Amino acid sequence: MGAIDRLRRATEGANKEISEKENKIKTLEIIKNIAKIDFSKSEEENEFLEVKTKEILNLQANASIQLGRIFKEVSEKIQEDMTYCQWLDLIGFNRMTALRHKRRFELFENTNNDIAKEIVGSLTFREIEQIYKNLQENLIYLNTSNSIIEFKSILKEKNLIEKKEVKKEIETNINFEIFNDIKEKILNVDKKKKEEIEKLLLKIEKLLKS
Numbered sequence: 267m268g269a270i271d272r273l274r275r276a277t278e279g280a281n282k283e284i285s286e287k288e289n290k291i292k293t294l295e296i297i298k299n300i301a302k303i304d305f306s307k308s309e310e311e312n313e314f315l316e317v318k319t320k321e322i323l324n325l326q327a328n329a330s331i332q333l334g335r336i337f338k339e340v341s342e343k344i345q346e347d348m349t350y351c352q353w354l355d356l357i358g359f360n361r362m363t364a365l366r367h368k369r370r371f372e373l374f375e376n377t378n379n380d381i382a383k384e385i386v387g388s389l390t391f392r393e394i395e396q397i398y399k400n401l402q403e404n405l406i407y408l409n410t411s412n413s414i415i416e417f418k419s420i421l422k423e424k425n426l427i428e429k430k431e432v433k434k435e436i437e438t439n440i441n442f443e444i445f446n447d448i449k450e451k452i453l454n455v456d457k458k459k460k461e462e463i464e465k466l467l468l469k470i471e472k473l474l475k476s
Contacts, residue, residue, distance in 0.1 A: 296331075296387035297323040298380070299414070327387030334371025337364040366391045369398060373408070382409045385417050393418070396425055 300323065303315045341364075344350045354364055373386045373394065385408060389397075397404040404421070411417035448467075452460055 294328060294383075295324055296327045296383055298384055323387070330367050331371050331374050331387070333364075334367035334369065334374075337368040338371055341368070366394060369394050373397065373405075376405055376408075378409050381411065381413065385411065385414050388414050393421060396421060400424075 297320060300316060300320050303312045303319065305315065306312050337359075340353065341350055344353070351361060354361055370386060370389065373389075374383060377383045377386060397408070404424075407417060407420050411420065452463055455463065
């Protein structure tokens with residue numbers, strides 16, 4: 267094979283790879299269903315607002331997913347953690363925001379139907395964090411839910427159950443009776459422990475007031 271043929275094949279291969287990447291980055295219509303808008307007396311204006319709302323929601327969802335794809339690729343390629351953090355700082359993202367976008371992309375990659383994709387596109391960052399607390403189980407719910415409302419209802423119910431369990435665990439594990447007559451108890455400890463207890467009590471007081 268001549269040099270010209272090798273160059274042509276290499277160029278064709280590179281162009282094909284670029285084309286495939288561009289196809290992946292194309293804007294997808296992820297959000298297909300939105301709430302009906304009736305702000306205006308004009309039905310035409312309401313329909314126009316619905317179309318534009320859908321466009322914006324899809325732009326937001328696509329942007330988050332594509333950002334997540336980039337953050338995932340970079341985090342997997344770059345070996346030094348410090349280098350990755352410096353790069354994030356350069357482009358104006360903090361590590362937690364990058365992680366949230368990356369997780370949305372990972373969820374999107376793990377969907378197997380259009381409804382699940384729409385759900386992922388509509389998730390808040392807080393909901394994404396909740397999903398990752400029990401990822402495998404929540405992926406099953408994600409891919410079997412019939413609508414955004416159904417999945418978010420399941421997620422909300424699971425969150426309430428988890429909060430009740432945590433509250434129950436706190437009530438079970440913390441002996442609140444130890445705080446009875448705490449002023450007298452502090453008087454009976456040495457100076458070092460007394461100072462440490464006072465610092466902790468001030469911290470508890472600030473947390474309760476915030």
